[in-house]
Amino acid sequence: MSNISESKEGVKWYQFKSVTKVFGIHIKYFLPLSFVVLVALMTGILPSDGFVRSIVVLMAVGGLMSWIGSVVPLIRSVGGKLLFPMFGTVILMKTGIFPETASESANLLMDNGFQMFFVASIVVGTILATDGKLLKASALRYLPILFLVQVFGLAFAFLSSLITGKSFYEAVFFIAAPCMAGGTSGAITTLPSLYSSVLQTDMSTMSGNLFATAMLGTYLALAISIVMKILASNFPKLMGNGQGELLKKESAEITEAKKNMTVYPNSTNDYGDLIGGLFLSLAVTVVGSILNYFVPNVVYIAWTIIIVILVKIFGLVPDELCKKANCWSQFTQEYLIIIICAGIGMSSSSGVSLSSIMSPATIITLLMTFAGAIIGAMVGAKIFGLHRYETAITAAMCSCNIGASGDVQMLALTERMDLLAFATISTRIGGAMMLIEISILFPIVVRALGL
Template sequence: MFSNDAMTQSDKRMINVIFALSAAVILFATVQNEIPTGIIGAIGVMAVVGYILNVAGDKTPIVNQFFGGGAIVIIFGSSYIFHSGIIPHETADTITTFVKGGGFLSFFIASLVTGSILGMDTNVLKKAALKYIPVILGGVACAFLFTGLVGSVLGHGFFDSVMLISLPIMGGGMGAGAVPLVEIMSGNTGMSAEMLLSKMVPALAIGNAIAIVMAGLLDKLGKFYPSLTGNGKLMRGSEQQQDTQQQEQPTSINVLGVGALLAITMFFVGTMLSNIISMHTYALMIIFVAVVKVTGFMPRELEKAAHAWYKFVVDNLTPALLVGIGVAYTDLNQIIASLNLVYFLLVFATVLGAIIGAGIVGRLMGFHPIEAAITAGLCMANMGGTGDVAVLAASKRMELMPFAQISSRIGGAFMLILATLIIELLK
């Protein structure tokens, strides 16, 4: 949480003491159901719980080496803590309202998308954008193939396995994926919306959980086989192009303020464009920021400010947001209730196929296989924006957020079009 190489040991000890006292006060108020409402109550609890679980996960053997460390423990640990009766349910309600209705997730993603795109090398961005869609398609094709074959072997059927398991998992989450898929399919397949949702929703939850775990394993694979990864750089060769932001002097408070304002402005632009163009706000924001970057319209100093704000948000707010994901979006009971062997194998086949297909095609397109598998594979197989944050946190590659969002939004929209075409062909 407090990462500053210039701090002395005395400064660090003082910060640890202050954090311990603050955590004691906040946790005591939480247990006593006395937290303030709104952002101040939610962010206080989320920051403290996120930091504690993050440290626990990063220090737990096996978990820290193979399963994403703190990110995994924060998401599933906070889901259990806040939904098991240990913490008053009013606190969970406050956090859920803040993350969903309060727009904390949108604020976080806007900061990451704006700062990471404006901080990229322009030539790398141009090359990656042209080659990225085929990598998504490779992941989707392998996901469908693997799931269909496993379904055929297990007696679930090739077509049903693809349409009811693989397609919703690869469809961009719940609101942008499963719900419109149900609307498309319920009127054309003879299955009720309730029946379709009962099959799709658990698949999404389990697929999201598997994607997060696999992200941690891919990070570990990259450490064993360095040739497969760019350590957060998507395109091969781009790791030699050091971004000038990383060589900047210490960032001032004013610069962070400008960066935050730019991120918020870009989200406003995406929101206004979505009223004109029938696309998701995130997708339009990505396109707009990318155009601004490629055209060189944004002054370099403002690009640096946006990138500095992105770094600040990642370093300080990620554990808090992961608590929000665990509380507001992760239902452990639903995941456990759906865990029969056949269902698990079908979901696992989808996620594994997405990884392998995206990794292979990514390699052919000039990308690092692990980064391609994470962004075009796992970020298609998770639950949209929340899943993107969780997957990138588990793989320690938050700088890939723009490509993760392309997968979730543009790739997810493609899944809806594909579902419509398949249904029309089978009429």
């Protein structure tokens, strides 16, 4: 990363040198290559081969938009790396700057399982990358608190529907759930895939709105954390401030697990790690599909999550395979997610409604959801012997953000970086728990409402 460019007047509105590569290619090469692709797109002379056209268009447009979103500070500050590929392409399609063939190129990839391919990679890799010993040691004290956080959060979302006039169906499943589904990947792909499998509709129609809702929720969660930090500093006893300690009395197992926690590398020089992680992710998803065949009331993504959590807790997967799954998962989260975001935005049926997302009703629902999550965390802290403030930050607020980067932001802001291990469990395992719960609740509610 280069130093930020500055002028005599101060920091420039752009910071071109802050990001020099797109998809691993230096920007001085990527820009002319992407320009060639865009000219071919707009003149109708792209290759006729379906997937060649689809992938190259989404990489060129998505990569360019992601770079712009990363080098313009104002856009970057609101998550522009992913936000701009999605909403920038929406604008290009709605204004007619891009031809309809662009939408056809996106739909070709998006309608043929690319999102589910991404979901499988993320779900398996992120859970297997969680330290198994810490997960097992904290299961009896921390995981029940995560469950309380989610129950209280969804319950308060339900109550918000009585105040705002929104249906409880929308408040719970389309506003609260995306913020507690384990980060951006949950909102962009996993939840839409789950909902689509039940509603039998195109998942791309809801991905944009769910992602934007999750981003809005992250900003609100950060604001709430600032308020909580001020209260914890001024009223430590009232807030249950543990001064950086989560557990009032830490078990020997947790102390040992934290001391010897396994951290898998996010990158690799061995291409076999990537392809092995890909196969592992897809193979475990197939096992989930088989279980779904015999127990159809639980969707196969939920079965996949259950399988991975269990094998991780009981140490049935060797570190070598966990490393491969994590490397592939990190690759998809770093690069493929940009293609996913561009594809969602470029799909003509995307239908992202910013006015709906920014409505007072949505904001009230999010605030009440987070209030419920905090109350649930503090109730759980009282029951299981944890400090209330630290529990509210890790179990509640780190369950309501965009994932790993959101965890770092939250803990840095509240000066609790030592609790990153528990924040990671909140995001990865808590998000998986939420997806399992939603996969059970959503079909029941859909049938009851006759949707």
